[in-house]
Amino acid sequence: MTAASPITRSDLADLLAFYASAGVDDALEDAPVNRFAEAAPKPAERTPMAAAPARENVQQQPPSAPSRPDMSRLPDAPPARAPAGAATVPDEAQAALARQLAATASTLEQLRQHMAAFDGCNLKFTAKNLVFADGNPNADLMLVGEAPGRDEDLEGLPFVGRSGRLLDRMLAAIGLDRTSAYIANVIPWRPPGNRTPTPHETEICRPFIERQIELVNPKVLVNLGGPSAKTLLNTTEGILRLRGNWRVHTTASGTAIPAMPTLHPAYLLRTPAHKKLAWRDFLEVKAKLRALT
Numbered sequence: 001m002t003a004a005s006p007i008t009r010s011d012l013a014d015l016l017a018f019y020a021s022a023g024v025d026d027a028l029e030d031a032p033v034n035r036f037a038e039a040a041p042k043p044a045e046r047t048p049m050a051a052a053p054a055r056e057n058v059q060q061q062p063p064s065a066p067s068r069p070d071m072s073r074l075p076d077a078p079p080a081r082a083p084a085g086a087a088t089v090p091d092e093a094q095a096a097l098a099r100q101l102a103a104t105a106s107t108l109e110q111l112r113q114h115m116a117a118f119d120g121c122n123l124k125f126t127a128k129n130l131v132f133a134d135g136n137p138n139a140d141l142m143l144v145g146e147a148p149g150r151d152e153d154l155e156g157l158p159f160v161g162r163s164g165r166l167l168d169r170m171l172a173a174i175g176l177d178r179t180s181a182y183i184a185n186v187i188p189w190r191p192p193g194n195r196t197p198t199p200h201e202t203e204i205c206r207p208f209i210e211r212q213i214e215l216v217n218p219k220v221l222v223n224l225g226g227p228s229a230k231t232l233l234n235t236t237e238g239i240l241r242l243r244g245n246w247r248v249h250t251t252a253s254g255t256a257i258p259a260m261p262t263l264h265p266a267y268l269l270r271t272p273a274h275k276k277l278a279w280r281d282f283l284e285v286k287a288k289l290r291a292l293t
């Protein structure tokens, strides 16, 4: 048997090209690493990435605005993160802190800052950016998806990849675009490898999206896909049964917002025969917006 020849730069380039073509977009190590057991990063170390604003917010934020809320001024605030090694899964304390931070945000910009400073969701530690929102916060229509994918994570904006391009076409079909609609996700950080967010992660992030909806106060809400519909419409029904039927999303302050669950653009890319169903749902949305404005 001959000795193994050394790996060259060109071998490595071929290997990387193979991984890329196979859809591998996360670099993992050979040996598993328990990230939860590692010391939590100091807030100062995380600030540049965690607080990296979405493109639209760069313009909106005045230069003097603080990038983080003063956690110590929140009444009875639990620690921003469980002590290192104390918990391996998100827990109720993090959800309670998320609720408190969401409730104390009185503007969208404050909410974005509170979310950027929040360390209670593990997804933040593998994501590159907070994906807060895109579009017009004064729009009559708000659409909520599930969670950012790779492209969204890189850009810090929701629905900018393939499914985003389809969403733009669906909006255009009813005469709208990102200047006349506001877009966000239930989960603002990309789950690694685009895995499904866990119920814990969803519960921790739920107060943020609920407050975001309350602050935008749209006339009509569209839930893109089952996870958004189930989380925000308090139902366990599947999206194929839910879609096409008006529901109501009720905010913490009691405002009832008509909500249309519809099929997620990523699902439509895989199942183009169902585009006609989404088209019908969007026509319903158009008619509702006409009736309410």
Ligand code: URA
Binding pocket: 145, 146, 147, 148, 149, 152, 157, 158, 159, 160, 163, 164, 185, 266
């Ligand atoms: N899918 C989603 O649910 N949200 C995005 O932002 C992108 C893809």
